[in-house]
Structures are given as structure tokens and as C-alpha cells.
Amino acid sequence: MPRSLFDPMRQHIPLQVAANEVGVSVDQFRQFCRKPGGPSLYRITAYRLTVIRRELEKLKARLAKPSGQARRSKRELAPEEPSQCVYVIGSGGHVKIGFTSKGARKRLAHLQIGSAEKLTLLATISGSVEMEKRLHACFAHLRTSGEWFRNTGELRDWLARGCPVDAP
Incomplete structure (x- = not known):
């Protein structure tokens, strides 16, 4: 009806x-x-x-x-990191020291796509390409390929000290 x-x-x-x-x-x-x-x-x-x-x-x-219960995105909860920085990303016994102008977490995500192993962001340092080159020169004896280095000896110690810029 x-x-x-x-x-x-x-x-x-x-x-x-x-x-x-x-x-x-x-x-x-x-x-x-x-x-x-x-x-x-x-x-x-x-x-x-x-x-x-x-x-x-x-x-x-x-x-x-x-307001304290408002849902926050992962980006809001993450600590602030400089957009232009030198990053140290680790995978097993190796680390990659590189420079990015788009943020270290974004760079980590891009690198993870091509890696079979789980990558982790070990450190970010506010700096420039010159700092990255200086770090590459300091750890040249540990270089395995490109920007990848063996995570042993003084590189491991440097990471454990919190990556001081003045004395790698």
C-alpha cells in the first residue's frame, strides 16, 4: 500500500x-x-x-x-626532527650515513621499500651535505659500498656517544 x-x-x-x-x-x-x-x-x-x-x-x-583524548596522528606524536639533516640508518651490521632535505623518516620509508632487511633510524643530526661528506671521510676505512659502512669500532662508539658533531 x-x-x-x-x-x-x-x-x-x-x-x-x-x-x-x-x-x-x-x-x-x-x-x-x-x-x-x-x-x-x-x-x-x-x-x-x-x-x-x-x-x-x-x-x-x-x-x-x-582535548587530551583527541586522536593524534603518528606524525604529531613523533618527536620533531629537522627536515634538512644527516641521518644514520641501520640494518644488521651496516649503517647508511646520508643527507636528506625531506626528513629522515620519509627517507627511511623510501629505503625500506628496496631492502629485504628491516631498517631502523638510529640518529638524525641537523646539518648539511658538507657534514655528510665529512662523516663519510671520517669513516672511509669502514665503507662497504656507496654510503653504507660496517657498524664496528669507532663508528659504533660514535653512535653510542650520541653522534657528537665535533668529534666523530
């Missing part, structure tokens, strides 16, 4: 009644309805009111969360 024009779910509800039904003031109800994609204020029906009530409950739940 088709719905009649006098279906209670399709009957018009006055604005004041609709606002009271949802539990907000008339001004708050108007403001909510004016948002993009919001319900029309011209004709509020009982059916639309149930949809509005659900949306407002979700909104109230989001606003009720204390």
Missing part, C-alpha cells in the same frame, strides 16, 4: 518543536541546518528529524571529548 500524504513521518514540524525535540536552541538548530549538505529549514519532517538527531548526537560526542 503506498504511503498516504497524511503519513506522520511526512508531516511538517514547526522549527521550535524540532529544536526542542533534538535538545538544542532554535539558533543552534538553524546554524546546524545551514551547514553545507544540511537539512532544509523549509520543510522539516519527523523522518528528517530522526536523521538530524543522529547527526547532532555524533557531533555532540565529538565535541564532548576532552
Whole structure:
């Protein structure tokens, strides 16, 4: 049987009644309805009111969360790192000393794609390409290939001391 024009779910509800039904003031109800994609204020029906009530409950739940409980992205929780830096990434008995202008974590992600072993970010040092070249020269005797070095002897000690820039 088709719905009649006098279906209670399709009957018009006055604005004041609709606002009271949802539990907000008339001004708050108007403001909510004016948002993009919001319900029309011209004709509020009982059916639309149930949809509005659900949306407002979700909104109230989001606003009720204390700021400390707000969900944070991994990037917000990670400690700040310089975007231009010299990085030390380790894999097994080897480390890579390199320079990046896009951030060490991003560089780690790019290197991990081509590596069969799990890579870890061991250190980041705010610095330039010149610093990277200086470190390569200091540890040249430990070089295995390109920017990769054996993680032994003075390189391991340097990492354990926290990568002091003045004395590698």
C-alpha cells in the first residue's frame, strides 16, 4: 500500500518543536541546518528529524571529548626532527650515513621499500651535505659500498656517544 500524504513521518514540524525535540536552541538548530549538505529549514519532517538527531548526537560526542583524548596522528606524536639533516640508518651490521632535505623518516620509508632487511633510524643530526661528506671521510676505512659502512669500532662508539658533531 503506498504511503498516504497524511503519513506522520511526512508531516511538517514547526522549527521550535524540532529544536526542542533534538535538545538544542532554535539558533543552534538553524546554524546546524545551514551547514553545507544540511537539512532544509523549509520543510522539516519527523523522518528528517530522526536523521538530524543522529547527526547532532555524533557531533555532540565529538565535541564532548576532552582535548587530551583527541586522536593524534603518528606524525604529531613523533618527536620533531629537522627536515634538512644527516641521518644514520641501520640494518644488521651496516649503517647508511646520508643527507636528506625531506626528513629522515620519509627517507627511511623510501629505503625500506628496496631492502629485504628491516631498517631502523638510529640518529638524525641537523646539518648539511658538507657534514655528510665529512662523516663519510671520517669513516672511509669502514665503507662497504656507496654510503653504507660496517657498524664496528669507532663508528659504533660514535653512535653510542650520541653522534657528537665535533668529534666523530
